[in-house]
Amino acid sequence: MLEEVFRNEWGRVLASLVGFLGDFDRAEEAAQEAFTIAAQQWPESGLPDNPGAWLVRTARNRAIDRIRRERTLAQKIRLLPVPEAATMDEFDDIELDETVIKDERLELIFTCCHPALPLEGQVALTLRALGGLATAEIARAFLVSEETMKRRLSRAKAKIKATGIPFAVPDAHRLPDRLDAVLAVVYLIYNEGYAGRGDLGAEAIRLGRVLSGLMPDEPETHGLLALMMIHDARRRARFAGEDLVLLEDQDRSLWDAPQLAAGQAVLERAVALGGRGPYVVQAAIASLQTRERVDWARVAGLYRRLVELTGSPVVRLNHAAAMAQAGDPAAALRTVDALDPELDGYLYLHSTRGELLHRLGRDDDARTAYRRALELATSTPERRFLTRRLEEI
Amino acid sequence: MQYALMFYAEPGMEAGLSEAEREAVQAEFLALADDPRRVGGARLQPVETATCVRVTGGRTLVTDGPFADTKEVLGGFAVVEAADLDEALEMAARIPAARFGGVVEVRPVVRR
Structure with a gap:
């Protein structure tokens, strides 16, 4: 206790x-x-x-x-x-x-996530200062030695001191950019957890909760929290033993229903505040994908909005996948082909391409694409999934 | 705190600018020069005018050219007084080189 x-x-x-x-x-x-x-x-x-x-x-x-x-x-x-x-x-x-101790955690977050610090330093410092994780715990989570993590932390602290990084919430005109940096750090921590280190996922959600409590009028803070909670609710269903389980094949009884509902409530709050930013949109997509029958046309529409917001080729790829699910694999393939040079080294470009070609009845081409994806796979679950897919075609 | 704002740009950067842009650059440098927070600094002549000096074993070695063979060269610097790094960064962002493909390096000055 x-x-x-x-x-x-x-x-x-x-x-x-x-x-x-x-x-x-x-x-x-x-x-x-x-x-x-x-x-x-x-x-x-x-x-x-x-x-x-x-x-x-x-x-x-x-x-x-x-x-x-x-x-x-x-x-x-x-x-x-x-x-x-x-x-x-x-x-x-x-x-x-004693009755009013000013809560200065927001000042602390903006100091820890100052863009003048190296990103890995921002992440480590945020976990140490706000999450209260011990240096050894952070080191374990990022698979580096405690000595390395100690150096990373002290370099970050030394730079704060030497360069006069302020302990303050940025002025209104600087706030949007700086808030983006803070959200990016929290989401990065979450994604480290999603990649298999469960503690970090929980820690990121804690941080997200603190942040949305401290900035209740910022829709994107709620958007990020909702996104993390909705993803996290499906954590136990993502793997069957060593195997990756696709969303449509997941056992919904393994989903954390209260967590999902709470995440969706947070999303509603963000939308009610007028939130249309990248985290709100991603949370809305994640939420739609948990419905019994997914409205893929709406998902595709949200991805299009996300493409406009971020310009990211990976988001374009997801947009294409949603278009295919919504019933237009030919248009999806055109989008994917257009991304090829840019994302050639990206496994999911080739696996998505393989899936689309298969649906269009071009199985030889589909197998070639899956083989290319397999060459790029680095983790066992990914390799097993792609091998299975190749055998099925 | 005092910070040095050192601006680097590719030589000939200004040649590619339109008349109006060049005037804007000039105006921005003048604004920086007049800023009461600026305590010192200088714009430098082009890199072709640079000469390097090294002393090894008591001998002075003089060579032509800048110290490092990089694309971007030091175009000048300003030393400013700012409350914190954010204020210094904001001043740095107003130096034209930052906008025309160059970069401004900001470092705190050693206190005496």
């Missing part, structure tokens, strides 16, 4: 400390200390009324003590004063109103 409280409070406590101390490392150190003290005291004393406020107050006091000690030490050995010394007098006057 204590772990659950810690998990929920970490981001808020750390954000408040970064805001107060203006320094990531100090904030993290102080938060860590406060959580350690809590772990010792709370099992005996019971939870305080407001655990978050307790943790922030304890961490602040520790940080102030530490800064004082450093200042005294610096004076004793006649070094230059530590930079923080100048602000020490301000600390003495601070009274923490």
Whole structure:
């Protein structure tokens, strides 16, 4: 239970400390200390009324003590004063109103996902600072050593400090671009989880929930959350043993019905806010695809909109697949053929092409396309799926 | 904080611009020069005027040309005072090179 409280409070406590101390490392150190003290005291004393406020107050006091000690030490050995010394007098006057601790997690998210940081640093820092994951956990999730992850995190923190990346929610005119960057990081974390690391999927959904709670008027934050929840609801049905199961063949009783319904409710909220952005559209597509009878013409229409929004060739490919499902494989094939040079190295171009050719009765060409897809397959489930398909044709 | 905004562009970039674009570029440089947040900087003469100096083993070696053989060359720099990186990035985005296929590198200046 204590772990659950810690998990929920970490981001808020750390954000408040970064805001107060203006320094990531100090904030993290102080938060860590406060959580350690809590772990010792709370099992005996019971939870305080407001655990978050307790943790922030304890961490602040520790940080102030530490800064004082450093200042005294610096004076004793006649070094230059530590930079923080100048602000020490301000600390003495601070009274923490325990009932209202300002939630500064949004500031923290925008700092962690600043585009001046390398993407892998943004991802790691977001998981560490907001998700409260330990460095070792993040390292495991990304299949790198703990040492590597530690370096990645400290490089990111060092750049924040050295270059003056602000701890602030961007101004209105910068917000759209910067919000895109934040959403991209959360979605990237989710996709890492979708590729097989379940914890990251759950973590991304937690982050998505925090974000849509903090920015309730931004449709795209709800769109992203809905997209992740709807996909996640089908997680258990995507594999049968080692085999990939296509959407139309999935056992719907394995779907997480409450999660699906909750995801769809979030989507409705996004649409009600006027959301027509890429995440809202993707969530709407995912939602339509969970219906008993999929309205492929509508799905194709949404993909067309997504092509307009993103210009992505992969989205064009999905659009083509939806057109085929809606009953026009010939038009779909024309679209796919037009994408060939651009996406030649992309497995799903060739598997989609194979499927379309098969439907049009051109089985020899279909087999050639599936063989090309098989050459490009890297994972066992993909290889098994394509081999099976080749045998069936 | 102080930041250096260093702009790089392909030589001859301005030759490809229309008269109106060239005037706009000129106006933007003047605006930057007048910006009270600018504390220093310079636009540089073309890269053909560059000379490199190295000292090895007490000998001074002088060679023609820029240091690195890249397509884009340093066209100049400005040192600005900004509240944070975002403000510096915004100023960088207004340097014409950023828009005409070049790039502006932003780095904090070492505090003395």
